[in-house]
Amino acid sequence: MLMMYLSMLDTEEDKNIFEEFHNEYAPLMYKIAYGILRDSKLAEDAVQEGFIRAIKYFESFPKKKCPQTRNKFVNMVRCAAFDIYRKRKGQQADSYDELEETIADEFAVTDDMFEGMEFERCLFMLPKSYYIILSLKHDDGYSYKEIAGILNITEENVKKRLMRARKKLKEIINEQEAKI
Numbered sequence: 001m002l003m004m005y006l007s008m009l010d011t012e013e014d015k016n017i018f019e020e021f022h023n024e025y026a027p028l029m030y031k032i033a034y035g036i037l038r039d040s041k042l043a044e045d046a047v048q049e050g051f052i053r054a055i056k057y058f059e060s061f062p063k064k065k066c067p068q069t070r071n072k073f074v075n076m077v078r079c080a081a082f083d084i085y086r087k088r089k090g091q092q093a094d095s096y097d098e099l100e101e102t103i104a105d106e107f108a109v110t111d112d113m114f115e116g117m118e119f120e121r122c123l124f125m126l127p128k129s130y131y132i133i134l135s136l137k138h139d140d141g142y143s144y145k146e147i148a149g150i151l152n153i154t155e156e157n158v159k160k161r162l163m164r165a166r167k168k169l170k171e172i173i174n175e176q177e178a179k180i
Contacts, residue, residue, distance in 0.1 A: 008055045017063050021073065022051065024065060029077040036081040036124075046084050050077030071140050072150070075132060082128050122172045130165035137162055 006015045026047060033046035053076045054061070062069045123131060136142045136150065148155045 008052075009058065014058065018055070018058065021054075021065075021069065025070060025073040026051075028070070029073060032074060033077050033081040036078070037085055042084055042088070043081070046077055046081040049080035049084070053080060067140075068146070068150070071136070071142070074140075075136070075150075078135065079128060079132065082124075082131065085124070122169060122176060125172050126165065126168060129161065130168055133158065133161045134165050134169070 006019060009015045009018055029047045029050055030043055033043035033050070034040065037043050037046060050073065054073055057072075061072055123134070126134070133147065133151070136147045137144075142150065144155045144158045147158045151158070153161075
């Protein structure tokens with residue numbers, strides 16, 4: 001697969017840098033994809049899709065190993081994994097209500113599980129753009145300015161999206177608590 005990725009790049013320098021990134025970040029990307037999808041074959045597909053997406057935007061990546069580069073690769077695979085997850089569940093469910101029920105059943109939390117699992121289930125229900133911005137801010141610790149640079153939006157837009165994402169997450173959590 002690596003050869004296919006490298007063939008998509010123009011310069012020898014980009015190929016060498018991308019190969020180094022591939023070797024460095026592939027295991028981490030697989031771990032993240034598997035954590036979302038819980039299926040090794042689907043996780044591998046998500047990693048491949050993540051690398052293909054990374055190649056499309058490779059010109060905007062820093063050409064050195066740094067937290068920003070790592071997080072760009074991580075975000076690519078997260079998006080790919082969530083797309084696969086949603087597509088897979090959409091094919092199995094006939095309606096939106098059935099899809100919600102399927103997601104809730106799959107991530108059902110028992111009393112002996114950590115509360116974090118229930119929170120994680122709620123995060124999966126967020127739209128992809130909200131999940132990404134929350135992840136960048138809270139998981140990866142980026143500032144508003146850094147997030148604006150990564151997503152190519154203004155800092156005000158970052159603040160507004162974060163506010164909306166938190167509001168939507170609260171709504172989802174309240175809905176889930178009402179079901180219990």
